[in-house]
Amino acid sequence: MAQEITLKDRYGYMLWMRHFELACLEGVPTREIHGELHTGVGQEAISAGMVGFLSKEDAMCSTHRNHMHAIAKGVDLRAMLAEIFEKSTGICGGFGGHMHIFDPSLKFSATGIVGAGVPVALGHAYAARLKGNQAVAVAVVGDGAVNTGAFHEAMNMAGALSLPLVVVVENNEWAISVPFSASSATETIAERAPSWRAHGIRVNGLDVEEVANAFEAALARARSGKGPSIIEAMCYRFRGHFEGDADMYRSKEEKERRRSEDPLERTKETLVARGLATLEELNEIEKSVVASISEMLASVRKDPSPSGADATRYVFAE
Amino acid sequence: MAQEITLKDRYGYMLWMRHFELACLEGVPTREIHGELHTGVGQEAISAGMVGFLSKEDAMCSTHRNHMHAIAKGVDLRAMLAEIFEKSTGICGGFGGHMHIFDPSLKFSATGIVGAGVPVALGHAYAARLKGNQAVAVAVVGDGAVNTGAFHEAMNMAGALSLPLVVVVENNEWAISVPFSASSATETIAERAPSWRAHGIRVNGLDVEEVANAFEAALARARSGKGPSIIEAMCYRFRGHFEGDADMYRSKEEKERRRSEDPLERTKETLVARGLATLEELNEIEKSVVASISEMLASVRKDPSPSGADATRYVFAE
Amino acid sequence: MARNLNLSQCISEALHLEMERDPQVLVIGEDVGGQGGVFGATRGLQKKYGSGRVLDTPISESAITGMGVGLALEGYRPVLEIMFVDFIGVCLDQVYNAIAKNHYMSGGKVRMPIVIKTAGGCIGSGAQHSQCLWGLFAHLPGLKVVAPSNPYDAKGLMASAVESDDPVVFIEHKGLLLKRAEDFTFGSDVPAERYTVPIGKANVVREGSDLTLVTLSGTVAPSVTAAEEALKKGISVEVIDLRSVVPLDMDTVAASVKKTGKILVVDEDYLSFGLSAEVVTRLLERKISITSVKRLAVPDVPIPGALSLEQEVVPNERSISAAIAETVGKA
């Protein structure tokens, strides 16, 4: 499957991801989105690097910062955008909100509790073992999640049972205001992997190809029964932790410097440098993505809000 | 301090520990102890190896199987025995029970929740940092506790802050009926230490000198600001998980073989072989320990039960 | 054919039947496999259904409950054992933030047919090994909360719990788990075949006209005994075994209180902010007239270690008898 995804394709996905997030931002000042919003702007290369390797049978468990992971897994963009904009047409009918994207048909789910997705992924990985199929469970987490108890418990069991679990850690070096370096006993996350009998690798999370290669290798390892992997993808969150975050804990200098290393620009340059596309061509692609998303947003905005009368449904199945 | 403790002294402590546990056993069939009882019979060399290195300023956080750890820390035997026998003269007035031995004057505490003592020890270790003194916090846990989230969270913080925390893991190869080998991703616990920037060592927990040496080194490391250590002491629990445990999960053959490796016998033989004591001398010591404990038990048995009228005290301090 | 079975046998029998009936049923937890549970309530399952479907885990309750979520998302029906309910504090997050809410948060898209099987109640062992905590689970929306009082109910309620599409917290009282079959005065004649006892339907264990005594789990038997004693003093006590805290069968309770006018709730869980106040308040909301109300529960103290203290705070036959007398004004 992976062979079909070219670097240009990945760039296209990155554009969709970036502009999807930018569309979400529009809902904040208008209060169409009335709660917290966490976007992944700047971290696109990691999700785009995961595109194309996973089937419907593979699971993905994500976080509070989940939109781009969902796009990588193939979740319907419009239904997700509608959920984020609190519409009854949302993928969860508006019951979830942006931190709770569920798509059971794709085995995609998310949680707002840091670290809590990893044990859920463990369950998917164990299901693959029970079913005896080739499925893999992917958990995507931030660097902060590695220090939670849930992470350790799940990784240990995955290691002990040699389960097909791949954990992608988006190490953006910050957990809200607390720097990774101050909260981790080790300098890297990858080096911790052996303590869970996992394979660990640190990659440049701005380099979509490096991510794709590591992800492909980890999946192969998992599918062949060799057990869990941790991919630590270094990156930087371009915006505040959530929209509205004053983000005073990161220096202006740091933010400017790191934002200048834009994974989209980087990929674009590579494509042009390798002669795989012209700048004009890529700009055209971007224009069309922008147009599509803006159309989608306009359409979503016309959707109805969920009916208050339904608010007490779905507590119990019966 | 440590220099003053001879091997013969340690053997004496092992005798106290063994016979203390045997005294506790007497309370089970009589229902003087009406709840669960977990003894450490067979694991004496680990606790005896810790004797003599800790001051009042050093803390110790223990588990459901805590009696021998408390003896190592210097907790008053009679008050502890009285607590276990549910007497008002108990160290907690009978409010705690055998899993909840508290001696604040020695900074000794215990918990019945597996893994939960390690974060408490972290707090003591952080107190040492704040006070700028040389104190160390010791957490004693079983092999099963290493797989809890609490263990990971506490170890990571200890490593990140380079705190004076020494974790002694009594690896008796079983967590109730689940073998260590089936529940740990790694073959040893010691090898996991680097993932928490800790020093890790596996020792023969039947060899009191090996334990003492490792413990001394770990304390020195901690006191000099070099951060946490994990001492994995291999041992075997001679009795069921608790009194009443049918213990069918361990084969008769295994139990017999492992029980034949008695740390007390081993130490006795060493003492005699090295000419540090005669067999007669050691038997005399044992006799006097047995007599003292039996006297203590007889006396404790005469103590009153706590008064029911007090049962609603101590919920709040004010 | 009915046999004399104890509670743990009934639980394991129910699980055997469910695992046989439905290959999606799994049992996961500490000591559930090789040992068959520390109370024997999962005995024989691993031998019969293999270590894949009956998994012994490390002491990692967050992993156990979290993997239950993933397995439910995969179409399985996991029975997750938390050895003692006291330990739920290390993994409550997965229970109330995921298992209880995923159905709702997904707008009905996913189901969480999970049983949290656990042991509660006091048999000695102090503050961290003696709690009931059903009031805690009941406060959190999305969880059904079941606590059987006898072998017959245990088997039938467990069958219902496993076949339910909703998460069920299933609390087995340790005292009942250790009670011999012949010591049960009711509910130990247990059919061999599968049957269900519906979740949410209370059981009038003993009819009476002067006082409604509402209880469940370990305090049903002493309540019945106390009711028998009370009758000797001319007090006729109706004893209702709730069987579940969520749903709470207020129809049965209300019908009884309509008759007796007096309510006594006997609860081995903590007194305040729990079951007893909820029962009383719902009666009031139904405008049932009550002439006397009393709650007997653990008086908002941790369970002490020593027996002499424990007996003072955990409801037992003696304190139930006293409470009955008080409620009818004959103390």
Place this chain on the structure above:
Amino acid sequence: MARNLNLSQCISEALHLEMERDPQVLVIGEDVGGQGGVFGATRGLQKKYGSGRVLDTPISESAITGMGVGLALEGYRPVLEIMFVDFIGVCLDQVYNAIAKNHYMSGGKVRMPIVIKTAGGCIGSGAQHSQCLWGLFAHLPGLKVVAPSNPYDAKGLMASAVESDDPVVFIEHKGLLLKRAEDFTFGSDVPAERYTVPIGKANVVREGSDLTLVTLSGTVAPSVTAAEEALKKGISVEVIDLRSVVPLDMDTVAASVKKTGKILVVDEDYLSFGLSAEVVTRLLERKISITSVKRLAVPDVPIPGALSLEQEVVPNERSISAAIAETVGKA
């Protein structure tokens, strides 16, 4: 001198004063140091008292709460921040099995002067970021549970919490934390000096004669507004701000209901097995005659994501007004 301060300023001011007064006071949690708290409620503390006493931690709530226990055993008075109360499920064990019980289990030997400082309440963000959960803590013995409704109380109650020898769960409503000083209609005139507001004493925010409305935290202000509206319709509502769930000031509530005969509990926490039933039942136990009773709370559903759904289940001015009318029989 009284200044116009908002809630987060008051909390941080209280912590400044406590840290100055008592060198044993520590503040530990995620983002409490460098950032001064995600709501600014610990602003300036680390700069003033250093990163030893004001510690930014990894996302490790079990470590945070557990180390609080160890620090309390060392004589410190740790203020532990759990960013949102919703996250308590990952570390409830240390809170209820150690912090709440160590004093009791040690027979009074050790004290746990710990504040669990956390943010609760709904401001959007769905089922895992909008809960109150004071009913959960209140069910567990050994914890005091405080939730202020205005800046003045927040400052004084935090001072009391820190100086208390008992563990206190201190729940700051997110809506109040984000409210501007000038938008508070009461309690925003705050003295600069240290003062305490005692824990366990309710506040009659508004006197009235027809109906007793009992509430706390974020629903006090809308209750007062609804009471003002009700007066226009000739309904005189007494509004009581409980300030704390444990202890529950039933003297104040009972005195009021004696006068009005009608009780409405407004609770942003889940309806069942929580605060509202406890208040009602304790009134009954005190034999206060009640002619009308109503509970308005989150109707045992998770908090939904979309605003249109959320408004349906979280008490607000509109639903409080309707409940007032219903309780006095004018719906």
